[in-house]
Amino acid sequence: MQDLLGNLAMGFGVALSLQNIGLCFIGCALGTAIGVLPGIGPLPTVALLLPFTFSLDPTGALIMLAGVFYGAQYGGSTTAILARLPGETSSVVTCLDGYAMALKGQAGTALALAAIGSLLAGMVTTLLIAAAGPPLADIALLFHSADYVSVMVLGLISAVVMAHGSVLKALLMILLGLLLGSVGTDVATGEYRFTLGLDMLADGIGFVPISMGLFGLAEIMINLENRGGRGVIAKAVGSLWPPLAVLRQALPAMLRGTAIGAGFGIMPGGGPTIASFSAYSLEKKMAAQPARFGHGAVEGVAAPEAANNAATQSCFIPMLCLGIPPNALMALMVGAMMVHGIQPGPSIITKQPELFWGMIASMAVGNIILVILNLPLIGIWVRLLQVPYAYLFPAIIVFCAVGTYTVDNSTGDVVLMAVFGVLGYVFRKLDCEPAPLMLGLVLGPLLEENFRRAMVLADGDVTIFVTRPISLGFLLAAAALLAAVLLPSIRRGRQEAFRE
Amino acid sequence: MLRRNLLILGTGLLAAPRVHAQAFPSAPMTLICAWPPGGGSDIAMRLVAEAASKKFGVPVVVDNRPGAAGAIGHRAIATARPDGYTFGMFSTAGVAAPYLNANANTIDELEPLAFFGSDPSALQASTASGIASLQDFVTRARANPGKIKNGNDQPGGASFLAVASYEKLMNFRIQKVPYAGYAPTVTALLAGEVDSATVAIPDTIEYHRQGKLKILGVSSAERHFMAPEIPTFKEQGFDVEVGSWRCIAGPKGMPEDRLRTLRSGLLDAMRDPDFLAKARQAGFTTQPGDAATTLARWRADDQLLYTILDEAGLVKARKR
Numbered sequence: 147m148q149d150l151l152g153n154l155a156m157g158f159g160v161a162l163s164l165q166n167i168g169l170c171f172i173g174c175a176l177g178t179a180i181g182v183l184p185g186i187g188p189l190p191t192v193a194l195l196l197p198f199t200f201s202l203d204p205t206g207a208l209i210m211l212a213g214v215f216y217g218a219q220y221g222g223s224t225t226a227i228l229a230r231l232p233g234e235t236s237s238v239v240t241c242l243d244g245y246a247m248a249l250k251g252q253a254g255t256a257l258a259l260a261a262i263g264s265l266l267a268g269m270v271t272t273l274l275i276a277a278a279g280p281p282l283a284d285i286a287l288l289f290h291s292a293d294y295v296s297v298m299v300l301g302l303i304s305a306v307v308m309a310h311g312s313v314l315k316a317l318l319m320i321l322l323g324l325l326l327g328s329v330g331t332d333v334a335t336g337e338y339r340f341t342l343g344l345d346m347l348a349d350g351i352g353f354v355p356i357s358m359g360l361f362g363l364a365e366i367m368i369n370l371e372n373r374g375g376r377g378v379i380a381k382a383v384g385s386l387w388p389p390l391a392v393l394r395q396a397l398p399a400m401l402r403g404t405a406i407g408a409g410f411g412i413m414p415g416g417g418p419t420i421a422s423f424s425a426y427s428l429e430k431k432m433a434a435q436p437a438r439f440g441h442g443a444v445e446g447v448a449a450p451e452a453a454n455n456a457a458t459q460s461c462f463i464p465m466l467c468l469g470i471p472p473n474a475l476m477a478l479m480v481g482a483m484m485v486h487g488i489q490p491g492p493s494i495i496t497k498q499p500e501l502f503w504g505m506i507a508s509m510a511v512g513n514i515i516l517v518i519l520n521l522p523l524i525g526i527w528v529r530l531l532q533v534p535y536a537y538l539f540p541a542i543i544v545f546c547a548v549g550t551y552t553v554d555n556s557t558g559d560v561v562l563m564a565v566f567g568v569l570g571y572v573f574r575k576l577d578c579e580p581a582p583l584m585l586g587l588v589l590g591p592l593l594e595e596n597f598r599r600a601m602v603l604a605d606g607d608v609t610i611f612v613t614r615p616i617s618l619g620f621l622l623a624a625a626a627l628l629a630a631v632l633l634p635s636i637r638r639g640r641q642e643a644f645r646e
Numbered sequence: 647m648l649r650r651n652l653l654i655l656g657t658g659l660l661a662a663p664r665v666h667a668q669a670f671p672s673a674p675m676t677l678i679c680a681w682p683p684g685g686g687s688d689i690a691m692r693l694v695a696e697a698a699s700k701k702f703g704v705p706v707v708v709d710n711r712p713g714a715a716g717a718i719g720h721r722a723i724a725t726a727r728p729d730g731y732t733f734g735m736f737s738t739a740g741v742a743a744p745y746l747n748a749n750a751n752t753i754d755e756l757e758p759l760a761f762f763g764s765d766p767s768a769l770q771a772s773t774a775s776g777i778a779s780l781q782d783f784v785t786r787a788r789a790n791p792g793k794i795k796n797g798n799d800q801p802g803g804a805s806f807l808a809v810a811s812y813e814k815l816m817n818f819r820i821q822k823v824p825y826a827g828y829a830p831t832v833t834a835l836l837a838g839e840v841d842s843a844t845v846a847i848p849d850t851i852e853y854h855r856q857g858k859l860k861i862l863g864v865s866s867a868e869r870h871f872m873a874p875e876i877p878t879f880k881e882q883g884f885d886v887e888v889g890s891w892r893c894i895a896g897p898k899g900m901p902e903d904r905l906r907t908l909r910s911g912l913l914d915a916m917r918d919p920d921f922l923a924k925a926r927q928a929g930f931t932t933q934p935g936d937a938a939t940t941l942a943r944w945r946a947d948d949q950l951l952y953t954i955l956d957e958a959g960l961v962k963a964r965k966r
Binding site: 190193194196197200286287288289290291331332333334335337338343345346348349468469470471477480481484485486487489490491492493554555556595599602603 | 682683685686688709711712713714715717721747749795800821823824826829834836839840849853855856858872924929
């Protein structure tokens with residue numbers, strides 16, 4: 147305890163230097179900006195900033211880059227709530243109830259809840275890293291390929307729970323997502339699959355063009371059809387600050403979301419995404435009236451937003467404590483360290499204590515900066531909704547196109563976005579939800595890669611999934627979840643059958 | 647492109663009406679990197695761009711065109727206007743690519759300009775495997791073919807080609823397990839999911855020093871500057887040199903005078919002490935070389951990798 151306080155004091159000493167506060171602020175502000183712009187994610191931003199950090203000292207550089215990353219999580223919820231545009235995989239879930247709240251004239255409340263949930267999650271997780279980082283990091287080393295397969299299965303099943311329409315349709319959308327995810331280079335053999343001879347498809351179909359199309363463009367088409375181009379938000383925008391009753395309702399959801407997020411963030415691959423989907427599913431399962439979800443349930447915004455921010459912070463644990471990057475962005479951070487001559491590995495804590503504790507302290511500082519930055523912005527965002535739709539929707543389309551193009555500097559992706567916009571419209575007409583498809587698309591390639599690797603490693607013995615305790619645990623959880631979803635509908639089916 | 651034309655227009659009006667009459671280079675140049683921003687190749691190319699910009703006196707802009715294991719970016723280089731203003735990075739993985747992907751460019755479609763350097767491959771063993779030395783590794787692999795599980799890239803990637811080269815040159819066979827990149831491979835090695843891996847020195851040296859894995863050797867002529875305690879393969883009785891290299895190449899058909907300017911300018915830029923110091927700090931092994939060196943290395947690897955891929959049944963797109 148004495149150590150912890152001493153170390154934290156040293157960390158804050160580093161993080162609160164004028165230069166580092168400045169860099170943290172720049173990072174957070176940039177992160178918020180790119181989070182708000184659809185399609186432009188933290189990954190390319192950090193990558194482009196990297197060369198500019200060559201001249202900074204490594205701690206300052208990492209503090210700024212980290213600020214971009216978690217800042218984008220704050221900003222990412224903004225477009226999800228206001229325009230049903232998920233800029234990040236992890237904010238797909240926020241679209242569901244966040245946008246529904248905006249339609250009810252509660253956009254301000256939804257944005258405030260997202261910011262407060264993120265702050266709470268960020269602070270709790272930062273404390274967790276400080277108190278128990280190194281032992282937690284070792285968890286990442288307990289996971290083998292077989293265990294990841296079971297984690298992915300659990301994640302996919304949670305998407306079924308999430309859907310508020312028919313279970314069958316949700317399952318089919320997941321399968322469609324898995325199929326779309328199989329486009330690209332097969333990691334086990336290097337073979338190109340379903341690429342139609344186009345190099346553009348060799349790396350698979352990107353998340354950004356599909357989500358921009360299925361969510362953003364489809365929503366615009368539906369709006370134009372239903373309202374003939376008139377404004378979306380007809381109702382007066384209520385108070386920006388959520389009423390106490392709403393906060394009281396949201397707080398337990400935020401805490402549960404934080405716990406789930408912190409757990410999934412440590413695992414490599416898809417952490418924040420699985421975390422936000424799982425947090426949403428858990429809230430829906432625990433709710434007294436699950437029917438509220440999808441129609442502006444407060445917990446449906448608070449829990450996933452807390453979860454994705456907690457996961458964003460906790461994925462620093464394996465990176466800082468072991469040098470293992472759990473996702474592409476953390477890999478960039480490791481790259482930034484290597485440029486400065488710091489070798490990634492478990493020795494960072496002992497060899498670079500100022501960097502390690504300075505980074506952790508800067509996350510606490512950054513989260514506070516972000517809330518100070520974001521709460522006043524809410525008023526401006528909400529006012530944006532009063533811009534006549536005839537001006538707003540072409541602007542959204544332009545932003546989507548620019549964002550999609552900049553991911554890989556590829557015009558093909560913009561065409562892909564348009565195709566998925568039309569598909570998204572068709573799905574809406576058929577009452578098929580795109581969120582489960584997105585989860586299938588993101589997790590499918592990971593599921594397949596790990597499954598095939600697990601099979602190679604186990605010499606084709608499928609019992610590996612039940613003989614490894616971690617894997618078995620996740621599979622049992624998935625089975626329990628599936629049973630919980632299916633049993634009521636089976637019972638209902640029987641009752642209907644009896645009635646006849 | 648537009649900006650370049652405007653610049654040409656601007657300077658051209660004052661000096662001479664035709665582009666040919668101008669000094670080369672007189673407008674911003676583009677350095678295409680076929681890999682995403684932030685990765686090793688991107689960082690290497692940004693350092694080159696900075697040094698080249700200093701040398702040529704015009705901005706050199708890195709343009710990332712990632713995708714299809716480099717094929718998209720390489721095509722952008724091969725099909726660029728051969729005016730000397732566009733060139734890019736080419737690497738070992740690109741040598742193997744045309745045999746796996748019919749769309750990938752071959753050696754005959756690109757003009758080598760200068761050699762950046764070669765990062766030697768290395769072999770690591772997990773602590774759980776109990777493998778004590780390179781000799782021990784080879785003995786075990788020969789005694790039980792396919793028993794040792796090695797973490798590497800997917801077929802065609804740099805660390806896949808490295809381990810496949812070891813198998814061929816040192817006459818053993820192990821089970822190659824594909825991972826998407828170095829980070830997950832190192833994680834799997836630390837977790838004991840695989841017995842060995844073929845990952846570069848900078849990514850593993852700290853773990854070796856902490857006793858979390860064992861680097862068995864580095865397959866280069868000399869020891870790696872970041873890991874002077876790790877012996878080479880040759881020191882351990884295996885005369886094998888395997889590594890993945892990077893070079894700068896341009897489109898075919900550039901005017902002879904511009905080609906000369908580019909080749910000597912890029913070579914000078916990469917011999918700049920400031921550049922060398924920065925590259926070394928970032929962990930790159932630099933060996934600046936001319937176009938002839940580049941072409942020789944390229945041809946030699948083309949021969950070796952084709953044989954390896956052919957024996958593995960991976961030659962699908964075209965035969966030699």
